[in-house]
Amino acid sequence: MTTDTLSPVFSALADPTRRAILLRLMDGDASVSELGAPFAMSQPAVSKHLRVLEGAGLISRSRVATARYSHLEAKPLEQANEWMQQYKQFWNEGFDKLDAALADYLKENPS
Amino acid sequence: MTTDTLSPVFSALADPTRRAILLRLMDGDASVSELGAPFAMSQPAVSKHLRVLEGAGLISRSRVATARYSHLEAKPLEQANEWMQQYKQFWNEGFDKLDAALADYLKENPS
């Protein structure tokens, strides 16, 4: 069993609200109410999103008085990033084709 | 309106079968039955996965005789990658902390 760790990460990233929360956390740790403020949704909905992010390892949480602070954890993002880097060659391919076209052009039209 | 294009991409990547299909497509275009062969699932299930990938722009499709060939399209992967690059600084942070800890250690234990 390979205990798929990437799926929950991509799944968490699939929601725009959660992506926005992660971006917000780049500016520093924040409480549930702070994180939820920009969104037109109930507090439990925000809590649910945070639980998903925590489940994917994308955030860790700690208590400060009554508040629960979320902290960005970037390792899963790094793993997901590494997975995608496999395709780097493919999104350079476009440029390669352009280069080839340019080479052909120069061959027929010597400068 | 921002017409969220990242969500369908991450959503498509959240399934291990679909990620495997994308990896397979790095070796070249392939028919539905070829793509489905490694998996213990019905043909319509594979077709569904391909539709999801196509909907996210991750593959394009063409007909050759009765077969339908899938072709890897890396631009959405690149976009998703770009989104994640925002966090690059964060997954270097760990090393920074390690470096700091090492510096502290060396200060107290001069070599």
Add this chain to the structure above:
DNA sequence: ATACTATAGAACCGTTCGGTTATGAAAACT
């Protein structure tokens, strides 16, 4: 024309998702 091959589409099913409202718990304030 007939039959076969490769794939898509429709209908269905149980589970998960993203949201809601209502309620409970823990720490802080007075």
Add this chain to the structure above:
DNA sequence: AGTTTTCATAACCGAACGGTTCTATAGTAT
């Protein structure tokens, strides 16, 4: 001690997901 603030949990709901089976379609081959 009682109230307020901050958050979590539970129960519910409709929609989407990942799979199935059964059927239809479009080319190929005979």
